[in-house]
Amino acid sequence: MKLLISNGHLIDPAEGQNSGKDLLIEDGKIIAWLGPNDGKPGDAEVFDASGLIVAPGFIDMHVHLREPGQEHKETIASGCAAAVAGGWTSVCPMPNTDPVNDNAAITRYMIEQAAKAALANVFPIGAITKSSDGSELAEMGEMKAAGAVAVSDDGRPVPNAGIMRRAMQYAHDFDLPIIDHCEDRSLSSGGVMHEGKVSLLLGLKGMPALAEEIDAVRDIMLAKETGSHIHIAHVSTKGAVEAVRRAKHEGINVTCEVTPHHFTLTDRAVEGYDTNTKMSPPLRSEEHLSAVIEGIKDGTIDAIATDHAPHHADEKALEYDRAPFGITGLETALGLACNELVHRGIIDLVRLVEMCSTNPARIFRMPERGTLAPGSVADVTIIDPNLKWTYRNADSRSKSRNSPFDSYEFTGAAVATIVGGQVVYRTEARA
Ligand SMILES: [Zn+2]
Numbered sequence: 001m002k003l004l005i006s007n008g009h010l011i012d013p014a015e016g017q018n019s020g021k022d023l024l025i026e027d028g029k030i031i032a033w034l035g036p037n038d039g040k041p042g043d044a045e046v047f048d049a050s051g052l053i054v055a056p057g058f059i060d061m062h063v064h065l066r067e068p069g070q071e072h073k074e075t076i077a078s079g080c081a082a083a084v085a086g087g088w089t090s091v092c093p094m095p096n097t098d099p100v101n102d103n104a105a106i107t108r109y110m111i112e113q114a115a116k117a118a119l120a121n122v123f124p125i126g127a128i129t130k131s132s133d134g135s136e137l138a139e140m141g142e143m144k145a146a147g148a149v150a151v152s153d154d155g156r157p158v159p160n161a162g163i164m165r166r167a168m169q170y171a172h173d174f175d176l177p178i179i180d181h182c183e184d185r186s187l188s189s190g191g192v193m194h195e196g197k198v199s200l201l202l203g204l205k206g207m208p209a210l211a212e213e214i215d216a217v218r219d220i221m222l223a224k225e226t227g228s229h230i231h232i233a234h235v236s237t238k239g240a241v242e243a244v245r246r247a248k249h250e251g252i253n254v255t256c257e258v259t260p261h262h263f264t265l266t267d268r269a270v271e272g273y274d275t276n277t278k279m280s281p282p283l284r285s286e287e288h289l290s291a292v293i294e295g296i297k298d299g300t301i302d303a304i305a306t307d308h309a310p311h312h313a314d315e316k317a318l319e320y321d322r323a324p325f326g327i328t329g330l331e332t333a334l335g336l337a338c339n340e341l342v343h344r345g346i347i348d349l350v351r352l353v354e355m356c357s358t359n360p361a362r363i364f365r366m367p368e369r370g371t372l373a374p375g376s377v378a379d380v381t382i383i384d385p386n387l388k389w390t391y392r393n394a395d396s397r398s399k400s401r402n403s404p405f406d407s408y409e410f411t412g413a414a415v416a417t418i419v420g421g422q423v424v425y426r427t428e429a430r431a
Contacts, residue, residue: 002026002041003421005380008049012056013354014371023054025378028421032374049382052415055353056372057089057379059360060330061257062233062305067113069098074310074399076110077117081397082330084425087414089379090121090369095132096155102127102138104146111147119424123149123364125179128167134158137170144174149364152179154233157215159185165222172228177363180232182215182240192321194267194282202270204320207282213239220247220254231363232256234307236281238291245300255363257303260329260336263292269404275316275323276404297346302359306333310400328398332391332405338412342385349385378421385412
């Protein structure tokens with residue numbers, strides 16, 4: 001089966017490509033780029049991408065798919081449906097399922113459920129410690145052999161520096177990056193939003209920026225000593241961005257990601273006590289948001305990841321103090337990145353593709369993805385950066401509705417998502 005994506009504008013930062021070319025796909029692989037003078041195969045199905053950006057498939061490095069154990073919030077199938085509607089061809093679920101993904105059997109189960117759904121690729125992230133309780137290291141080698149691409153205790157920090165040091169040495173032996181949820185709980189425990197003027201005014205307990213920064217600095221020091229690769233999840237503070245910038249200058253193997261909500265909203269969004277503004281790390285003040293934007297601009301921040309964290313409406317309907325942390329994000333990420341970053345001139349489309357595809361593939365050592373080079377897996381995200389649309393929680397493909405971006409108007413969307421050469425999503429399906 002051949003598919004020709006014709007008349008599109010190809011952006012592939014890994015190959016230095018940023019111009020018009022046709023893309024020929026056969027049997028799930030990219031076969032060739034064709035220029036105007038190259039012969040077109042007569043037997044290929046044609047996808048007309050006139051006026052559209054053709055990019056290597058987007059890889060979301062940080063999602064929570066809730067299966068196994070909390071299928072009332074999300075399943076791997078419903079999460080993958082939301083992913084492809086947002087332009088993501090691959091998603092990497094965190095291990096804080098029930099039970100925790102701390103062994104090869106659960107890693108394999110997740111991959112099997114994804115294969116049944118046949119929408120997005122699922123590359124699980126295994127736990128650093130057994131049950132993610134921060135004490136005993138999990139069997140990283142077995143999880144890697146089963147398909148895990150990284151390890152993390154996300155949702156929780158690894159509180160003990162000695163255990164984190166051993167985890168880094170162990171992960172390094174298996175060439176696995178550690179995805180680091182940086183939060184010193186002796187500072188943040190009990191907090192429900194960013195600690196600052198707004199938390200004081202609202203009478204809510206704050207989580208200081210320092211809680212993230214102290215842990216980030218500790219783990220950067222450990223990464224320097226052990227030589228292992230750490231990837232700081234959902235960086236949200238000025239001090240953490242600065243610490244990563246310094247570490248990169250020093251040649252320490254550290255990368256990091258930002259979520260769309262952290263480059264869009266500040267803690268002022270909490271003023272209405274909407275529990276869909278409650279997440280960890282919390283929405284920060286203007287000063288931190290500016291530092292995050294600066295980190296996106298100068299390349300300190302490598303990737304955009306959603307931290308898609310679905311919760312049932314009944315759970316989020318509690319008062320602010322008691323509601324769970326997290327918001328959905330798979331379907332709004334690209335719209336937010338276009339609105340807040342591309343159309344404001346903070347980054348261009350090449351850098352957007354780099355942050356959503358090239359860099360995630362590099363960080364997770366996926367040489368066949370994150371590029372459109374001939375021979376690569378045919379995962380493709382087709383984008384209309386000028387398409388105007390409105391996001392509605394009621395239309396979400398996720399099982400959960402906990403997004404603060406209901407009724408947001410966006411300029412920019414994925415109009416088609418192709419996974420392994422199959423068109424698994426097209427905008428027409430939404431209409
Ligand atoms: Zn986290």
